[in-house]
Amino acid sequence: MHTWRTHRGTRTAGTLLAATALLISGCSSGSSTSTASSAAEAAAALAPLPRSTPAALTPYYEQEPAWRDCGVPGFQCATLKAPLDYTEPSAGDVRLAVTRKKATGPGKRLGSLLVNPGGPGGSAIGYVQAYAGIGYPAEVRARYDIVGVDPRGVARSEPVECLDGPAMDAYTRTDITPDDTKETGTLVAAYKKFAEGCGADAPKLLRHVSTVEAARDMDIVRAALGDAKLHYVGASYGTFLGATYAGLFPDRVGRLVLDGAMDPSLSARRLNLEQTEGFDTAFTAFAKDCVRHDDCPLGGRDTGPEQVGRNLKAFFDRLDARPIPTGDADGRRLTESQATIGVIAAMYDEGAWQRLREALTAAMKESDGAGLLVLSDSYYERDADGEYSNLMFANAAVNCLDLPPAFDTPDEVTRALPAFEKASPVFGEGLAWASLNCAYWPAKATGGAQRIEAKGAAPIVVVGTTRDPATPYRWAEALSGQLSSGRLLTYEGDGHTAYGRGSACIDSAINTYLLDGTPPTDGKRCS
Known part of the structure; x- marks a missing residue:
């Protein structure tokens, strides 16, 4: 939407209806920060995987991409395979779509730079071909192959589909501030219809689109690209994906930039409540302007x-x-x-x-x-013909698998309304009800809140914007504090994410890290 950065972003901020877990909140008082810290301390840490590759996965790691022209000037495309279920690699495959723009030179090639724009559900291929591959700083594009991989269930990688255009139109019109039991029933029915559509489309895949599985896929892609380490720029939900990779494969971390960071130690309800605060913080800035x-x-x-x-x-x-x-x-x-x-x-x-x-x-x-x-x-992402991309479908599919539901019943939402309305008098009621949709999801959550420490990883740059609406600044503080090698880089300003949005200070710090491997000083602030 604007420059070459992600146009959207959280893992829960896809939409009021489809992206329950995405809609979370923002900056708040010291007491809330303390609560978030307590949550991080209580959450278990993500355990790294063994360094050796299991024999059953060796064929996946030994793939060689068959690059072809994909119809976009300067870009190549390929398809790789990953196991549908990592606990049973023989149970079938998932096809992963990959694109790259080769390093242009001059200068020595540094490897591949994987990019993810967020969501979950945002197409990395679309983002790389439309923005990153042509708009990232010339010096970065000169030294890296810019690579996009649509995660499983997203866009070109076996996309989850739930509703057709007319049904999705009706879904987006659904009243998300019900005034009585009849309207509440209508909202619940909309969530159930959405979930049933997703379950009917891809019953097996729907159980295997978690962030942990997508992170494991990225390691297969890294190996197929011939890189010993993963170099990566992730925005919004892409920070959670990148941090998860670091937690699983700390010894394979190269240069990781996590921009618009998420806090993986928070529950779905806490994430949604804090994002509600974040949107209120952003709205206050808009109101003053x-x-x-x-x-x-x-x-x-x-x-x-x-x-x-x-x-x-x-x-x-x-x-x-x-x-x-x-x-x-x-x-x-x-x-x-x-x-x-x-x-x-x-x-x-x-x-x-x-x-x-x-x-x-x-x-x-x-x-x-x-x-x-x-x-x-x-x-x-509704086009002029009334068709929708699979962004909202993938968004819900990933979120509802990654964390248990924020709420299980409408009564739970009703009891939580005062807290959400305090967090945002304008948006709180709608965002509270938006947090109900995973209650009706056909696949049970396989993940949970957890700290990500990535002990032994190379320095990881975590970027936070002080008035970010979708990923509150304190999430960046929390993630950088959890990561054993985290370096916090702060942008004092408005909007979602910071890299490539006009701050020469931010861009210079990140470009230096990507090109020279020198991370910014922990706590560096830019405006």
């Missing part, structure tokens, strides 16, 4: 952020009662849930704030919901 402009529809120059939030919430409530026209060819009207997603989408990058002001002005003053619907559609 909005009222400085004459075209802000949420208040004047003397309006405080709290009142701006109340004004927006009142607008959402009006949409809940009466959706407004959008001029959409399919006759879609803008609902409260779609408007909420549209606003949340703009929180990822301060560069989208003007567009959000314009969309809100049209919706609030002219009853024209087109601008907010476009923002919502872009977040869900």
Whole structure:
């Protein structure tokens, strides 16, 4: 969406409905930080795998990619295999799609640089071909082959599918702030239909799309590329994937950059609650900026952020009662849930704030919901033909496997509403109900909260942005503290992730690390 960085990002912030675990929260008080620290101390540490490769996996590690032209100038593509089930390698394979842009020179080639844009569910191939492979700093592209691998279940790697376009349209319109038992039942039915669709499409694969399995796949890809160490840049959920790799294979860690970091030691409920705070932090920054402009529809120059939030919430409530026209060819009207997603989408990058002001002005003053619907559609990756990418499907599939559900019943959500609404008066109610969808998932969670220490790994750079909406800054603090070789790099600013977003200080520190192997000083701060 903006420059060559990821356009979205958390492992739980895919959407209010499909990405329960993704929607988490942000920066908060010292007491919350203490709670997060306690959670990290309580969580077990991820154990590394044996250094030797099991004989049953040797054929996978000895693959040689058959590179071919993939129709995008300058890029090659290949397909590799990984075992569907690492505990039973003979039970079948998963096909992994890979793309690369070879190092351009000058200078000695440093190896492959794997890139993951986040999600879960974001296509690394699409990201590399559209952004990283042509937009990463020239000096980095000169020395590395830029490589993207779609994780299992994502995009070109045997994608999980759940709903067709019309059914997904209905899903995105579902009311995520139910007012009574009937509306609650409608929301639960939507979650169940979504889950049943995923289960019917890929019943076996759905049990094997965890982050641990995707990290093990990356080691097979590393070996197939001929690299002794894994060099990697991961954004948002990509930090969890990269950290998991480091925890499993600490001796194979090369130069790892984890930008917009997640804290793997937190439960799904805690993740969602803290991300809710994060979106509120970002919204407060937006509110302060909005009222400085004459075209802000949420208040004047003397309006405080709290009142701006109340004004927006009142607008959402009006949409809940009466959706407004959008001029959409399919006759879609803008609902409260779609408007909420549209606003949340703009929180990822301060560069989208003007567009959000314009969309809100049209919706609030002219009853024209087109601008907010476009923002919502872009977040869900809905194209002009009404078809959706598999982002939301893969997002839920990975999240619901990685952690036990945040909530098991609607009653549990109801009891948690005060905490979520305190975390964000504007978004809290919707994000609390969004945390229910894994309760109905057809595959039982195989993972759990855990610390990742990666003892013995080379220095790992963990990047955090102080007002990041999707991955709160304290998650970067937590992850860098857990990693035995973590180095915290801080960007004091707005938006999601930091590399390639305009800070020369951040970019220089990361480029130096990737090219020379010299990590920034732990605790370095940039603005």
